[in-house]
Amino acid sequence: MGTRRFGRLFWKLLLALWLSMVLSFAGTIAYITLTGRPPPPLDDVATFGFVPFVPLISAIVAVLIIGPALAWYLSRPLRHLRWALRRAAEGRFDTRVQPLMGGRRDEIADLAGEFDRMAAQLQQVTESRKVLLHDISHELRSPLSRLQAAIGLLRQDPSQTDAMVERIQRESERLDVLIEELLTLHRLEAPAGLVRERVDVIELLHAIAEDADFEARPLSRQVSIDAPGQFVTQVNGELLYRAFENVIRNAVKYTAPGTVVEIHATVSADSAQLVVTVLDCGQGVPAPMLEKIFEPFTRVEGGESVRGVGLGLAIARRAMKLHSGRIEAELRDGGGLIMTLCLPAAAEATNTGEEWSR
Numbered sequence: 001m002g003t004r005r006f007g008r009l010f011w012k013l014l015l016a017l018w019l020s021m022v023l024s025f026a027g028t029i030a031y032i033t034l035t036g037r038p039p040p041p042l043d044d045v046a047t048f049g050f051v052p053f054v055p056l057i058s059a060i061v062a063v064l065i066i067g068p069a070l071a072w073y074l075s076r077p078l079r080h081l082r083w084a085l086r087r088a089a090e091g092r093f094d095t096r097v098q099p100l101m102g103g104r105r106d107e108i109a110d111l112a113g114e115f116d117r118m119a120a121q122l123q124q125v126t127e128s129r130k131v132l133l134h135d136i137s138h139e140l141r142s143p144l145s146r147l148q149a150a151i152g153l154l155r156q157d158p159s160q161t162d163a164m165v166e167r168i169q170r171e172s173e174r175l176d177v178l179i180e181e182l183l184t185l186h187r188l189e190a191p192a193g194l195v196r197e198r199v200d201v202i203e204l205l206h207a208i209a210e211d212a213d214f215e216a217r218p219l220s221r222q223v224s225i226d227a228p229g230q231f232v233t234q235v236n237g238e239l240l241y242r243a244f245e246n247v248i249r250n251a252v253k254y255t256a257p258g259t260v261v262e263i264h265a266t267v268s269a270d271s272a273q274l275v276v277t278v279l280d281c282g283q284g285v286p287a288p289m290l291e292k293i294f295e296p297f298t299r300v301e302g303g304e305s306v307r308g309v310g311l312g313l314a315i316a317r318r319a320m321k322l323h324s325g326r327i328e329a330e331l332r333d334g335g336g337l338i339m340t341l342c343l344p345a346a347a348e349a350t351n352t353g354e355e356w357s358r
Contacts, residue, residue: 077101077108084115093123140178143171181311184242199237201274201343202227202265205244209263212248220257223248227265231274233345235323240343243319246312247278247327247339254282255336271345278339279332290329316341 077100084097096119097112147168154164205227213223251261259281266275285293292298296314313327320327325343332338 074108077104077112081108081112081115084112084119088115088119088122091126093119093126095119140175143174143178147171178311181315184239184311184315196234196236198232199235199240201231201233201235201240202229202267204237204241205263205265205276208241208245208248212245212252212261216252216261219252221252221255222260223252223263224260225263225265227263227276229267231265231267231271231343231345233274233343235343236319239319240323243316243327244276244341246316247341250312251278251280251282251337251339255280256282273345274343276341276343278341279336281332281334281336284331284335284337285329287331290331293329294327 080097080100084095087095096116098109098116101109101112150164150167150171153160206225209223209225209227216223248261248263255261261281262277262279264277264279267273268275289298294313294317296311317327320341320343323343325341327339327341330338330340
């Protein structure tokens with residue numbers, strides 16, 4: 001039974017018990033010595049100095065039995081935790097240590113539970129990142145393939161120069177937008193350095209709606225906004241702008257020509273929450289996809305003709321979550337979608353390991 005098997009904590013706990021026993025005897029002897037009071041008569045009881053022999057043996061036996069048991073009880077779960085941490089450091093996030101704790105109900109068991117939650121979160125983030133990287137590689141490969149095809153056709157038939165140059169420019173712009181959106185996703189993944197400032201979100205909405213309406217009119221569409229009052233809170237203005245802008249621009253893309261995208265914003269009576277709804281008159285999406293559209297690179301059947309990289313709603317949801325808000329989608333009667341964005345006032349930024357949302 002060497003120190004390696006039991007661990008340093010085992011021997012420290014055992015030593016602490018021995019020292020407590022020694023100090024107890026030393027205190028008793030010091031009290032008798034300093035007060036000058038003789039100890040009670042021992043009546044032929046065997047002693048070891050001033051200490052009765054029987055209590056001394058009892059204390060030694062108790063330490064030898066209770067000490068190792070207590071040390072083992074405390075050090076064993078810590079060895080499990082050390083094992084789990086080593087596996088997690090190797091990237092094996094499927095490791096769980098709570099089942100090894102048995103029926104413990106103490107702080108060490110609570111720590112094991114926190115480790116399992118951390119490991120589950122890391123496992124989820126890792127798996128989501130793998131899927132995201134796979135999707136990114138696919139999305140990058142498509143425009144690059146079209147660029148290569150355009151260059152090949154241009155070499156074969158120089159007479160198509162104008163058409164091929166236009167195609168190359170379009171695909172280059174698509175790549176530029178995709179890279180910009182991916183950089184935004186990266187910033188949302190590690191938001192520790194994000195700067196928060198006081199922003200009037202109602203004023204922000206009016207600015208977005210004005211720009212969106214200007215761009216929608218050449219497409220025979222309009223954007224209207226009903227957002228009275230103010231809602232000033234501490235947020236990252238740039239990310240929140242991107243969140244609302246992506247939702248509104250997405251609605252403009254999919255709403256039918258000759259229709260109006262409606263934006264309504266209401267502040268709760270206690271000014272603790274802002275609720276923004278964006279309504280379009282498009283084809284909507286199948287009910288099972290109402291949650292899936294918030295995943296990166298999700299494509300709705302029939303929407304292939306609309307340009308985009310499929311990251312707008314992902315950025316919107318992640319930005320809202322970082323501000324302790326939420327975004328949801330529901331089908332609108334008569335066709336289209338209703339996007340609801342809820343933003344609490346002075347929300348604390350959060351960084352969960354949840355899956356990317358579109």
